[in-house]
Amino acid sequence: MKLTEEEQAMLAGKYGQGTQTAMKIQVAIGEAFDAPYMVPITRAHVALSNQEADLWFVEKLVSQGAHCRIRPTVNPSFNWKQMKKITSIDAKDEAIVKRTDAAYKKIGAIMTYDCTPYLQLNVPRVNEVLAYSESSATPFVNSVYGARSNRESAQSALCAAITGVTPYYGFLKEENRQGEILVNVQAEMKTDFDYQLLGYVTPKKIGYKIPVFNNLVNPSNAALMNLGAQLNTGGNVPMYHIVGVTPEAETITAAFQGHEVKETVTITQADLDEMRSDLTAPYGKIEFALFGCPHLTLDQIKIVADLVENQHLKVPLFIMSSAPTQQLCQDMGYLQTIEAAGGEIISNTCMDQPCWKFLYGKKGVTDSPKCAYYTKRRNMEFVITELENAVKAALKGEIYDENHEKSVSMSQNI
Amino acid sequence: MKIMKKAFQCHKISEGEASGEIMISKDPICFYLVDPKSGVVIERNHCLFGKSIAGKVLVFPNGKGSSVVQADGMYQLKMKGMAPKAMIVDYPDTTLVASAIIMEMPLVDKTDSSFKTGIQNGNIVHVDATHGTITVNSES
Structure with a gap:
């Protein structure tokens, strides 16, 4: 050199x-x-x-x-x-x-x-x-x-x-930042959680190439954070483009730096659903809820606060976030709402730390596949689902597969 | 039967040399999902699940896992004497490279195209990362 x-x-x-x-x-x-x-x-x-x-x-x-x-x-x-x-x-x-x-x-x-x-x-x-x-x-x-x-x-x-x-x-x-494969997303992408699944399933479909995602509209910061975290956990992909969203991908041509698109894949709702069932532990009773891998944003914490307001959590619920966000949650009253329901917002903390020993051997619920991936080493098991569903599960102490319930109620109707 | 020695070129990433038995993984490796006490891979659905990588010359496509856990996984294996002796990869990434250099574990890439087809599990090899050579002992 x-x-x-x-x-x-x-x-x-x-x-x-x-x-x-x-x-x-x-x-x-x-x-x-x-x-x-x-x-x-x-x-x-x-x-x-x-x-x-x-x-x-x-x-x-x-x-x-x-x-x-x-x-x-x-x-x-x-x-x-x-x-x-x-x-x-x-x-x-x-x-x-x-x-x-x-x-x-x-x-x-x-x-x-x-x-x-x-x-x-x-x-x-x-x-x-x-x-x-x-x-x-x-x-x-x-x-x-x-x-x-x-x-x-x-x-x-x-x-x-x-x-x-x-x-x-x-x-x-x-030249190493150009997109390598066009990924047409044919799924609804309604929640930030769908971006977790997309991030996790993409490397399995394309290997370690830089994906150029097409058809993603107005992803939130949390969605982008989830997408990147899972891309880089499921694979080693520290870069992606989203057509019309990220700065190096105003158009498909720009994302590929003027080169021809050589490869295209489609990711469907069925792919995301399959990924979801591969990642999650079986549904049923849960003993705790753990969020914040990566650290939750203020918007995400507000979702939790709105769901638990004036309610009592059946199982302990822990949110990990940054110190400035925790402070803001206090100023906004979210912290008090969550604490009154029996939850906690913890600053400066990662889930992959020995302070969570009291949860080892237990089954929890989370919205983060990354969280569940690393805790295998610590003998923790997670049902992985949308943040909203996970909070509702913490209120009830259990979670059941909606699709399963639907099929059960349908068969009962017959 | 006689032992044949066959030499292959490679590219040094992390210097050092070691001999050991080849263990091939078609799946990427996350050293954090290996039990440091036994060297056994604990990742479900991994092709080496339940097998020990301790003392082996590990041949794998690439590393995976977060920017932290690869180094810690490797460090713990090394401290417990359960680390692989050398590593041969196809696609090095910064995390794997930095971890190997810091932990002083021999790591090479860019092997001859005939290397992969010429080896199998259990072959005894000598990896000299410093000089960019791999010598394979095979019975014929």
């Missing part, structure tokens, strides 16, 4: 050992992808997790004196102060959260603890070069804003934040 004088100085250790380690790793990544040189970044987001690898790596860099040139925002860990009111927290888990917090502060991160930085505290402009990790964030900044980021890992994003540069390859290059 061709490095500038300053980058060479970083590599030689003239800016300290921590910066040297970060640059060494980035050069190895650059060489793996045949990047010709580095380019400066203007923003970074690190998928902090306080998992063992995360803590090990950040503490190693801190001990070597590393400091971020570009202050990154960070992903959630868990809010031990708030979770302690709900459950008992292992001393070792609390200690690891505090250690991670201290290390990231020391390295110069901004402790936003939010997996949706692209909606609030780290919002890029078109064509800005970024180093974003977090599976819902990279597709959002690439696709919705037209900014440029590779699908960084937590560690490579942290290295970029330290050196202020990233290897020039992949999605930073114009």
